[in-house]
Amino acid sequence: MTTPIPYRDITPAQLDTLAPGTRRIDVREPDEFTGPLGHLPGAELVPLDTLERVAVTWPREAPLLLICRSGGRSARAAGLLARAGFQHLYNLAGGMLAVREPLPG
Structure with a gap:
């Protein structure tokens, strides 16, 4: 029996398909x-080492x-x-490197 993946990977091209109001949580460090x-745009900086502490007040269904x-x-x-x-939960596959990658052509 396999455990379902608890989040879905999305590509930069799929960002516009997320529901309105989806919070964008950037887990990098401030200098990044x-x-x-x-x-x-609209991303909130919550470094990974602070995430669990900060997220305790967030609604679980958002x-x-x-x-x-x-x-x-x-x-x-x-x-x-x-x-x-x-x-x-959604993970931006390839992260900001993928977002900034030049489009082919």
Whole structure:
């Protein structure tokens, strides 16, 4: 018996398909958030090492998009939040590197 994945990976092209009001939680460090890759509009900076403490007051049913540099930390963050009872979690696959990648053509 396999355990279902507690979050869904989405690509930068799928960002517009998320429900209105989906919170964008960037789990990078402050210098990364303001650095060359920038951040998504409306993103909230919640570094990974503070996430569990900060998220205790968040509604568990609210949709959350987790963002980092390459998708690894945000996947870990999604797993942590899933174990804490959050139900609608999305991981930005490839992170901000994928967002900033030039389009082919």
